[in-house]
Amino acid sequence: MPRSFLVKKYFTSKKPNYSELESQNGPISAMVPERYPLAELPTKEDGSLVTTYTSALVWTTSSLPLSFPPSSPTTSSSIAPLDLSSPSSSGEEDEGRTSDPPSPDPSDCFQCAHCGISCSSRAALSRHQLSHCSAGTNGNLVENSNMADSTTTKAAFRCKHCPKEYNSLGALKMHIRSHTLPCVCTTCGKAFSRPWLLRGHIRTHTGERPFSCPHCNRAFADRSNLRAHLQTHSEVKKYQCGTCSRTFSRMSLLHKHTVSSCCPTA
DNA sequence: CTGGGGATGGGGCCC
DNA sequence: CGGGCCCCATCCCCA
Secondary structure: OOHHHOOHHHOOOOOOOHHHHHHOOOHHHHHHHHHOOOOOOOOOOOOOOOOHHHOOOOOOOOOOOOOOOOOOOOOHHHOOOOOOOOOOOOOOOOOOOOOOOOOOOOOOOEEOOOOOOEEOOHHHHHHHHHOOEOOOOOOOOOEOOOOOOOOOOOOOEEOOOOOOEEOOHHHHHHHHHHHHOOEEOOOOOOEEOOHHHHHHHHHHHHOOOOEEOOOOOOEEOOHHHHHHHHHHHOOOOOEEOOOOOOEEOOHHHHHHHHHHOOOOOO
């Protein structure tokens, strides 16, 4: 799965012109709804996930392109990269509440979506569903995806936005941030899943490059990019073709080499 | 076409 | 348990 499924799709294929963004005060708000349909507002996720980076949001809550308004599809035709299953319930934030029982018509029937048992009340249903829940003590937690089949399988915390499963709640919460994108750049409005990702992004605005190469003094905004750069100073690169022994500074280059150059089968 | 830089994502680990 | 950081990976773009 491409790792870029979260954010990049919101942009055009062209690299964003940050300098342009910075020079424009007005267009941002006009552009944002088109380009940055946040998966979810960085509103509270159980009151905890809004980072300090969002304190100066460009948008107000009311002006934000709430991902997919329940009854007004707006202009999301070209967007909708994330199939958030139930964004309409804006108050219901993720945080592992995956598979919140769909309860087709909860008004009068509290039926377990997994085993079909009917309960007399929502509370009773919740209690019952805990018997399916791998986490046990928290009704918000994710249910074991295989629970209907077996209660003996390893605990699995399933994301309600995608098929991913994790064996810890923490890992799931971390993953869910990639859907909610609570860290928003105040300059361009781009949203990120983690604060440090946002910090790295902010460097693209500020031009800060804290990582410098000891060999050529070239500076980089990202440590990983410096590491990749350091490979270019090495005669023997880190990634070697198993067939021709040629070395490459990057895995991607090796990959290109193996599929297109001399070693198509390597 | 290739190599390199920029930007960004995710999982894991540590505190 | 959450935040921060590290490492690795990938995509895009450009020289």
